[in-house]
Amino acid sequence: MRTQAVATTELDRQVRTEGETRHDSLDGEHMTHQNNPEEDARAEELAWVRTQPKVPIVTPSPYPMIRFAEPGHPFDRPVRVEADIEGLECVQGEIPAHLNGTYYKVVSDRQFPSFVENDLGYFNDDGMALSFRFHDGKVDYKSRFIRTPRFEAEKAAGRSLFGKYRNQFDDDAMVEGMLRGNANTNLFFHGGKLYAAKEDSPPIILDPITLETLGVYDFEGSLTSKSSTAHPKIDPITGEMVFFGYAAKGDTTRDIAYYEADSTGQIIHETWFKAPYSAMVHDFAVTQNYVVFPIIPLRSEREWIEKGESSFQWDASEDVYLGVMPRKGDGAKIRWFRGRSRFASHTLGAYDDGRYIYIDSPVSESKYFPWFPNRDGSPHDAVKGRTTLTRWTIDLHDGSDGFTESSISDLGVEFPRMDDRFETLQHTWGAMAVSSVPGIEMQGHGFRWVSTVDYATGAQKLYYPGEGSTVGEPVFVPGAPGAPEGHGYVLVLVSRRDAMHSDLVVLDAQNVDKEPVCTLRMPLRVPKGLHGNWVSDEELGQRTD
Incomplete structure (x- = not known):
């Protein structure tokens, strides 16, 4: 031509x-x-x-053709839209007029197709920040790509530059040494700042009103770790933020850095230690007196990624280790408790009574994630990878180096959440996304229900969004500042996959099995996402931007 x-x-x-x-x-x-x-x-x-028609000169584009791989369902295609919607349509119920604050959530979208075959989808996609602002009986929606150094480099190049998930050796040479984080895992608010986090890099700070990206944040030079968790815990009594970075000296290293920041966000404590082996430490447990680091055998080795293999692989031959350290403790004195191989990723909540530490998490016999291979070459086992809410109990006084395990629920669950006002404290209520219910056969994959559990009575209640719909992580919102634990609302994004749009559903936290409080219709699809949090107007008034 x-x-x-x-x-x-x-x-x-x-x-x-x-x-x-x-x-x-x-x-x-x-x-x-x-x-x-x-x-x-x-x-x-x-x-x-x-007399012949003119044929224009065709100059080759400096950018490659944009063509995304077809997903298993059209709902999962990239959206690539930044939107502002003033007043979402309420198609059922009424928006609580006294509910004033913002629900922040991060989802995974992609501005350019990956050059990697069988990429890990929303683990490796660009982060997009969402805000649902509740005020005066209405809800406004905003979405913005998080402009990480990675995002901006690819935008300038007009194509993807970063390769396989957590594999620097697969990147384009022009981005060597650049931060690989895509800020696609969690949005949380502390010390007047809105953080966007991915566990392989320092966090990104966003403007909580406009969602404008303000830049990479290293706690004013105090963050010495190369990474920072997307699951910090905020002490409701002191306002301190407790967090850590694993692979703190770089991917596949065993180093873990532990931090505590005061209520203003200034780091006031730091200590380092080494894990028994390099592994994905996605979340951890924090009580009033202790921190617990779960080391599960979703391992990582440098030689694997140098060969182009998966960055994380399940090694069932390794045991689980729970590293226990006092708050503001010394990493050199961490105490390890050991148990048989099993999987856990998220923590619902944890507390201690001086002798015992109680940790509630979805736990399974084998890995939950099908995309990470088994090191021994065996196929993924979805039955063994089904996670159910489980309690691990550590006895600090009996001289044992083990821990016990007991079942809380038989539902297949993930994305566990609590009433965050009880973080680090004894809790009696929780909410989860549910993928399977014993005795109920469902077609397809994904989370089909939201469940709540009452620890005092053992009662479990289920919200079912209807056929052709899946749910995301449930987030609790107190009904009032002094409301009892678990009394308020549950917010959940529902993907109407057959109808090709999303809804934000507000549930009564004590009665999720009843008709929703309200359903807010979105005239677009919201991509798959991981975590988010509710921030009251009172908290937002303390922002430091």
């Missing part, structure tokens, strides 16, 4: 040039050319060319 276009354009140039020359010649030397058969034939050819 390019050759043809250039040739046609060159011929057209000759038409103009020779036509002008012939015109001049006819004025002065009419008799000279009048009887020249060769010149007449050329004139006829040029006249014919003038």
Whole structure:
């Protein structure tokens, strides 16, 4: 096409040039050319060319063609839209007029197709921040891509530059040494700042009103770890933020850095230690007196990623270790408790009574994630990977280096959440996304229900959004500042996969099995996402931007 276009354009140039020359010649030397058969034939050819449609010159684009791989369902295609919607449509119920605050959530979208085959989807996609602002009986929606250094580099290049998940050796050479974080795991608010986090990098700070990206944040130079968790815990009594970074000296390293920041966000404590082996430490447990680091055998080794293998692999031959350390303790004195191989990713809540530490998490016999391979080459086992809410109990006084395990629920669950006002304290209520219920057969995959559990009575209640719909992480909102634990609302994004749009559903936290308080219709799809949090207007008034 390019050759043809250039040739046609060159011929057209000759038409103009020779036509002008012939015109001049006819004025002065009419008799000279009048009887020249060769010149007449050329004139006829040029006249014919003038009647043909012009073919534009096609210059190759400096950017590659944008074409995304087709997902298993059209709902999961990239959205790539930043939106502002003033007043979401309420299609059922009424928005509580006294509910004033913002629900922040991060989802995974992608501005350019990955150049990696079988990429890990929303683990490795760009982060997009969402805000649902509740005020005066209405809800406004906003979404913005989080402009990480990675995002901006790819935007400038017009293509993907970063390769496989957590594999720096697969990146384009032009981004060597650049932060790989995509800020796609959690949005949380502390010390007047809105953080967007991914566990392989320092957090990003956003404007809580506009969602504008303000930049990478290293706690004013106090964050010495190369990474920072997306699951910090905020002490409701002191306002302190407790957090850590694993692979703190770089991917596949065993180093873990532990931090505590005061209520203003200033780091006031730091200590380091080494894990028994390098592993994904996605979440941890915090009580009033202790922190617990779960080391599960979703392992990582440098030689694997150098060979282009999966960055994390399930090694069932390894045990689980729970590292226990006092709050503001010394990493050199961490105490390890050991148990058989099993999987856990998220923590619902934890507390201690001085002797015992209680940790509630979805736990399974094998890995939950099908996309991370088994090190021994065996296929993924979805039955063994089904996570159910489980309590781990550590006895600090009996001299044992083990821990016990007991079942709380038989539902297949993930994304556990509590009433955050009881973080680090004894809790009696929780909410989860549910993928399977014993005795109920469902077609397809994904989370089909939201469940709540009452620890005092053992009662479990289920919200079912309907056929063709899936749910995301449930987030609790207190009904009032002094409301009892678990009394308020549960917010959940519902993907209406067959209808190709999303809804924000508000549930009564004590009666999720009843009709929703209200349903807010979104005129678009919201991509898959991980975590988010509710921030009251009172808290937002303390922002430091």
